[in-house]
Amino acid sequence: MAEKSSQATDAAAKQRIITHMNNDHQDSLIRYLKYYIQLSSFSARNAYLVDISFNDLTILSSKGTSHAIPVKPAMTSWSEARTRVVAMDGDAVIGLGASNITVKKYKPPRGWMTAVFVTCALTYLCFCRRANFEPGSVFYDTLLRNVPSFAKFCRVIQPWLFWFMVVAHVGEASWMAKSRLEKHTVRMFSRVWWMWVLSCFVEGLGSSMRFDECVEEEKAKKEGMKH
Structure with missing residues (x-):
């Protein structure tokens, strides 16, 4: 027994x-x-x-x-x-060469970061195709009809601006995944991983700053548990 x-x-x-x-x-x-x-x-x-x-x-x-x-x-x-x-x-x-601090949450933009996020998202949306700056498009007929010279300028720079943003933000998102998400063991392709990567792709630097804030918060929690 x-x-x-x-x-x-x-x-x-x-x-x-x-x-x-x-x-x-x-x-x-x-x-x-x-x-x-x-x-x-x-x-x-x-x-x-x-x-x-x-x-x-x-x-x-x-x-x-x-x-x-x-x-x-x-x-x-x-x-x-x-x-x-x-x-x-x-x-x-x-x-x-990793960290013993694991980030398990996503922190959304706030304050000025919200403005940057929205601005970048709208830029992607508006500049994704040249037709948005031509008569007959909802965007042109609603907002740009009375400023045709500005619409023409946007049409000219559309591919340059759009692809510059895509390439630059893909680079930032890749660096974010390697230098922060992998280092702090954010599980690849998890919901939190995707939220950080996509957020960085849209807004760039702001997401990295918020991630670093999460790391500091987790460090403070760990230190608090020792006392």
């Missing part, structure tokens, strides 16, 4: 660890796959812990491939699990 009770206790402890890691620390699981198995952010994005033993962690990649990551030195009891997984994550953070 005592042996069965011990086995049940071990099984329950093991399941609690698996559930906790999957629900609250997927960012660590992603880093494990990237650092210890050297998977890409794409392949590691849906990391899922399926098993844990005193000797290793078994994690599924986004492709459904199972990867065993050794726990060194091996644990002797489940009470050591928290210390070991934290230490492993610390090594992964350093090895990847």
Whole structure:
């Protein structure tokens, strides 16, 4: 009876660890796959812990491939699990040149950033085609009919302005994804990831500034939990 009770206790402890890691620390699981198995952010994005033993962690990649990551030195009891997984994550953070601060939310524009976002969005909309600045279009007939010279100017610069914005903002969004989202383990192609990337594509610099604010807020929360 005592042996069965011990086995049940071990099984329950093991399941609690698996559930906790999957629900609250997927960012660590992603880093494990990237650092210890050297998977890409794409392949590691849906990391899922399926098993844990005193000797290793078994994690599924986004492709459904199972990867065993050794726990060194091996644990002797489940009470050591928290210390070991934290230490492993610390090594992964350093090895990847990443941050132990994970951003899990999107912060929308506010104040002057809202004005910039709306202005950029309207510019994309208006300058997406030359026909918008020609008679017969809703935009021309509604807003530009009385200023034909300005409409002609906009028609001339339309392809230059539109493609300049697209190229510049694609570059900014790519840099945002690499320098911030990947560094702070925002899961690739998740809802939050798309919101930051698309926001950066529309407005540019403002989204990077708000992301940095989120990082500082998370740092403050982590520091507060230590006291």
